[in-house]
Amino acid sequence: MAIQDEKQCSADLEDLDPQEVKNNLINKYPPKVARKRSKQIVINKIEKGRQVPEIQANVRTIPGIITQRGCTYAGCKGVVLGPTRDILNLTHGPIGCGFYSWLTRRNQTRPAGPDDHNFMTYCFSTDMQDREIVFGGEKKLKQAIEEAYNIFKPKAIGIFSTCPVGLIGDDVHSVAREMGEKLGINIFGFSCEGYKGVSQSAGHHIANNGIFANVVGLDDNVKEGKFKINLLGEYNIGGDAFEIEDLLEECGFTLISTFSGNSSYDYFANSHTADLNLIMCHRSINYVAEMMEKKFGIPWMKINFLGADATAKSLRKIAEYYDDQELIDKVEEIIAREMPAVLKAQEDVRSRCEGKLAMIFVGGSRAHHYQDIFKEIGMRVISAGYEFAHRDDYEGREVLPSIKIDADSRNIEELEIHEDPKRFNPRNSEEDLKRLAEKGIELETYNGMMSDMSDGSMVIDDISQFETEKMIELYKPDIFCAGIKEKYTVQKSGVPMKQLHSYDNGGPYAVFKGAINFYYEVDRMVNSKVWSYIKAPWQKNPELSARYAYE
């Protein structure tokens, strides 16, 4: 397979017919599996500007195929609520779920002071036993909440349901109400049992609903400051959010809240006082943005702070939105200040990475966002796909009306949101909207990943282990980006593997300095000496040419 000497000629893409590659990926599958997978493996083709082929996504995983997907609990507790430091997150279930989601996602957080709450280093669980499975777990849950309150005195407690909770019929929501009244703090439950939906995506939705219904809008105090924004879908892996926060602050924005990297309960409660929602990860957080728009009249805008060009573009877009000359000038000043170092690094790294091939299979949104960074150092992303995204993340939000709602999605509650009678306040007048449209500033849109990918590239949804191995064998990429479960199968194949969920141990990669950081990370990996050591000298030259003789 892809060891060093063979890899030299890996970029010979012209010999590979994408259709043939696709056949290679599915022809070993049983017929039904092959039929299903063939709809989730698409050869990209852009027509009429932005039109891309249809891909099947957000559908059930095929049992036994070896998927990398996780569950609804992971999406809800692990991803969206996990990074919030001052909500005491209590897992209701057997010990495993809480244990595995304890500090494993590298979300960083920075409490304001030594006395501020930070529960992220703790794992709280009801450690459900067989007697609760038989007799019900509500009693134990109530007691656990009381004990947690007595020891930790949190301002809020979130309860996260694991698989057996739904099956035995524990009503976490009524327990939450009862205990909330009893203890006088905000307690809310999430019905995020692992079997719901088809992936962690359902958990994002449930988390969005819960945080919106129970926390957003509780604090109407309007903060001082100009250009009030929320940053949505940024989870502060490896410190990304810190970089973005610093940059936004320097530009003159007032950051009201982040959902949910480096976040706190109070920020969520106050988030409806912002003027604009910026969305990083569309998949995991678009629900909150839409609900905030409907209820409070806050528009949202898709941005991306991964990659220097994307960062500059996003900053300009936000500044244009506010149409404030001082802000526009400040943004330009910062871009002008940051770019020379970025360009210098790009040039340096390009000399060693130009033309190399990358594949990205993560998320969410990062399979899209990281393509920009690779392009900045001259690398080609020849295949990409999401683990748990929906069609709109691939094809753009225009396809939303045509997405069929299947039984699995129907099970996830869609909150009915109405304009808040007192607090609904559309942030833009008809005139503003006209001005924005004229400037080409699109609100509430996301064009998806595929229109940014070249013709002939392979787009693979929920890639299986088998397909991963085949893609590596056929394309011999220079770097493969995915998650921890794929990490060592890829590296054992002689291909460097970068985790783009957790960033391995790296980061931050956001905004200008982060982009430079990522360029050099890729450079280190694809040009590592280690790949030249795989064959021992005697394996390279096995012939015996001489021997010592003492006779």
Added chain:
Amino acid sequence: MLLRHTPLKIQDRKALSVNPAKTCQPIGAMYAALGIHGCLPHSHGSQGCCAYHRSTLTRHYKEPIMSGTSSFTEGASVFGGQANLLQAINNIFTIYEPDLIAVHTTCLSETIGDDVQQIARKARDDGKIPDGKHVIHASTPSYVGSHVTGFANMTKAMANYFAESTGKKKNQINLIPGYVEPSDMEEIRRLAELMNLSTVMFPDTSGVLNGPQTGRYKMFPPGGVTIPELISAGDSMATIALGEYASGDAARTLDTKCKVPCKILDLPIGLQATDRYIDALRKQAGTDVPTQINFERGQLLDIITDMQAWFYGKKVALAGDPDQMIALSEFLVAIDMWPVYVVTGTPGKIFEKRIKEVTRNSPYPVKVKAGGDLFLLHQWIKNESVDLLIANTYGKYMARDSDIPFIRYGFPILDRIGHSYFPTVGYRGGMRLLEKILDAILDRKDRDSPEESFELVM
């Protein structure tokens, strides 16, 4: 402070677990199953379980961890997971071609009451299991026991499904190494082989989870106990099982099912437990202990002799799995260290009794808890500190906050390497443990010594 909310005052908790010292059964079953050659573990439940177990094992071993999942949806949770498992079996044998699939259950499939054995029979009847291939299973509800229980259950399933007694004994012994690292399994077998014993060791993750970088990925690496070996386990002369919690059930199963007599020992961690292991091997082999083993024992003893000043009287807090904690505590006592707090998350009565036994001569009151958690351990430490903390990676948060020398030991270790390559069992493993203890204690002394008493020679 990272654990800023941990108070000195210890309040009784009956329902709330904080910072667990255990995880759930299925991950142990998955780990055990990887110790069979050509085996693909399979998680019968929601796909999140499988994702979490694979992720945690991957982080601990820095090796590929493969497993299938039945990917339950809401429908499967209501109507049962039979259709999902049948489809999974068919897909796995078609696509990945393992020799066997080792299915473990989850809290989900256990709560709804799926009968995996019946589903596997149906798969066989439907022709979904190719000839000569196998599907085995262990029942591993997450709401009972811990990851150690899951390991024990899958290990027992290996004996149950495969071991056969032909009536003709083979000149070999069974070794059940317990829930230890691949490196430990390798060492346990090496010692037996030095005693001239032929062995069947199961599970055996050596060569599977500490494999080489070759530039070629193999889903089923050369390591692992083979199915013919497992079948022959029923004809072995005897079974030596290490660790009651992880290996006891499998050993007794072989005894009941195939009349293979068993001896259940502590894990051979440290001097005396290794002595007992070697002595058991010696009696089984009917030979003298070879020079090599006596030499290694002497080396271990030599370190203890030379460095006892640094060990003497030091107080240690430990958290980990019960078999390890029992043997390790005994070793610490043997080198004049005092385990003062010992916690395992795994429930079970004999643990507290055994720890009290090995620490009976302690000058300090010993706090011990089975089914405890790291939060409680930290509270004990905050009330009266120790000289050394031994725990898995989660211990580093306590060690940093309370400024205690710290040794990573147990499962999981997510931030260091070494455990999969270098054993802590046997005399050589004991030497490694002593090196780790000395490094931790002496690095601390170097850090804290005033300049005038900063020493070159220690």
